[in-house]
Amino acid sequence: xxxxxHVTEEKTLSESNPFPDSIPERLRxxxxxxxxxDKLKTVLRQSPLAAVERRENDAEHxxxxxxxxxxxxxxxxxxxxxxxxIQLVVVHDLIEIYAGDTPLYDAEAGRDQEARERAAAxxxxxxxxxxxxxxxxxxxDEFEQRRTPEARFAKAMDRxxxxxxxxxxxxxxxxxxxxxxxxxxxxxxxxxxxxxxxxEAASELIAEGERRGWMRPGQG
Amino acid sequence: xxxxxHVTEEKTLSESNPFPDSIPERLRxxxxxxxxxDKLKTVLRQSPLAAVERRENDAEHxxxxxxxxxxxxxxxxxxxxxxxxIQLVVVHDLIEIYAGDTPLYDAEAGRDQEARERAAAxxxxxxxxxxxxxxxxxxxDEFEQRRTPEARFAKAMDRxxxxxxxxxxxxxxxxxxxxxxxxxxxxxxxxxxxxxxxxEAASELIAEGERRGWMRPGQG
Numbered sequence: 001x002x003x004x005x006h007v008t009e010e011k012t013l014s015e016s017n018p019f020p021d022s023i024p025e026r027l028r029x030x031x032x033x034x035x036x037x038d039k040l041k042t043v044l045r046q047s048p049l050a051a052v053e054r055r056e057n058d059a060e061h062x063x064x065x066x067x068x069x070x071x072x073x074x075x076x077x078x079x080x081x082x083x084x085x086i087q088l089v090v091v092h093d094l095i096e097i098y099a100g101d102t103p104l105y106d107a108e109a110g111r112d113q114e115a116r117e118r119a120a121a122x123x124x125x126x127x128x129x130x131x132x133x134x135x136x137x138x139x140x141d142e143f144e145q146r147r148t149p150e151a152r153f154a155k156a157m158d159r160x161x162x163x164x165x166x167x168x169x170x171x172x173x174x175x176x177x178x179x180x181x182x183x184x185x186x187x188x189x190x191x192x193x194x195x196x197x198x199x200e201a202a203s204e205l206i207a208e209g210e211r212r213g214w215m216r217p218g219q220g
Numbered sequence: 221x222x223x224x225x226h227v228t229e230e231k232t233l234s235e236s237n238p239f240p241d242s243i244p245e246r247l248r249x250x251x252x253x254x255x256x257x258d259k260l261k262t263v264l265r266q267s268p269l270a271a272v273e274r275r276e277n278d279a280e281h282x283x284x285x286x287x288x289x290x291x292x293x294x295x296x297x298x299x300x301x302x303x304x305x306i307q308l309v310v311v312h313d314l315i316e317i318y319a320g321d322t323p324l325y326d327a328e329a330g331r332d333q334e335a336r337e338r339a340a341a342x343x344x345x346x347x348x349x350x351x352x353x354x355x356x357x358x359x360x361d362e363f364e365q366r367r368t369p370e371a372r373f374a375k376a377m378d379r380x381x382x383x384x385x386x387x388x389x390x391x392x393x394x395x396x397x398x399x400x401x402x403x404x405x406x407x408x409x410x411x412x413x414x415x416x417x418x419x420e421a422a423s424e425l426i427a428e429g430e431r432r433g434w435m436r437p438g439q440g
Contacts, residue, residue, distance in 0.1 A: 023421050038270040041272075059284070066282075086303060168258075
């Protein structure tokens with residue numbers, strides 16, 4: 001089965017109400033892309049909001065990370081370019097408008113995640129003019145591959161944010177079936193690839209969450 | 221009446237479930253702030269989403285602007301620092317967690333908007349450690365005062381984004397009571413302070429929207 005078979009083929013949003021031909025072609029492509037990504041606001045994550053009782057969507061999550069970067073950048077173990085790191089988090093979940101959200105503790109959905117997401121990227125970014133399609137695809141690849149200090153810090157934020165929301169929910173997805181404190185520790189340890197201080201603090205929260213019974217106990 | 225009387229005094233979100241004392245004090249203040257701003261996801265705007273039938277919230281809107289900045293930066297009439305401009309849009313609506321959203325075409329709510337928003341800023345940013353409280357307040361002031369090319373471009377994105385959503389909705393808030401094409405033109409002309417090309421394209425859309433009856437005709 002070709003990878004693209006994972007991705008539902010449907011019209012882009014702006015095809016239902018195209019921008020007029022009087023708009024220059026390049027700008028029209030950019031606006032079409034910017035309208036298409038409106039779908040990110042409809043992709044639900046598992047994380048519970050702290051402010052009201054409902055699940056978070058990907059656009060809200062991405063904004064939250066974009067604010068966390070400048071607030072927490074001082075804890076990065078390697079120097080990071082804040083503006084570039086924010087761009088990585090703003091872009092990192094875009095492919096989920098076609099590939100959907102893959103819950104962190106869902107091993108089954110995790111199996112074909114990479115193929116689904118790559119097919120989604122192949123479909124989404126080419127909506128942009130060629131030079132920008134390449135540029136934004138590179139940003140997404142950089143995030144995924146964690147090759148740079150910026151990408152490692154962006155990934156750390158991506159793991160830390162739902163972690164703080166789970167604390168506020170006194171459990172949240174920590175209480176997904178079969179998940180133990182050891183699983184949480186293992187999945188969250190990438191925070192330590194970017195920041196020893198943040199990983200130490202996160203480890204404190206895991207230990208405290210375990211003590212309070214907000215996640216199933218681990219072995220240590 | 222003191223300005224602060226406009227702002228409801230209530231507990232911060234994290235006070236309901238404080239982070240443990242084992243987390244260093246500075247980091248705890250930063251996490252408390254990052255949890256408090258979760259409220260931005262509950263502040264509804266007037267704009268209709270393009271992807272589904274519901275109104276947009278401020279966090280979704282802020283994320284959308286953060287993506288528009290790098291996609292449309294090439295149209296800025298003055299050179300802009302993309303990373304800094306994104307920081308401005310990520311921060312620009314934070315004060316609405318206390319001050320609420322003020323619809324663009326609501327003259328009455330517009331009257332005390334500045335005082336309400338300043339009081340909200342005085343309450344929100346000091347949740348952060350002093351140095352960061354000052355830094356993020358300055359970012360917000362910069363956006364509001366449009367003193368820099370980055371702030372002018374950020375403001376242009378803030379006006380352009382709901383404008384594109386209104387196009388997709390074949391009217392949206394353009395159809396608010398009493399609003400004419402001239403009002404839209406007047407309110408959107410700040411786009412031209414940052415980009416002649418984007419203002420020209422927006423003017424084309426206004427003219428086309430007027431022709432199609434999606435807004436009340438203006439005088440020209």
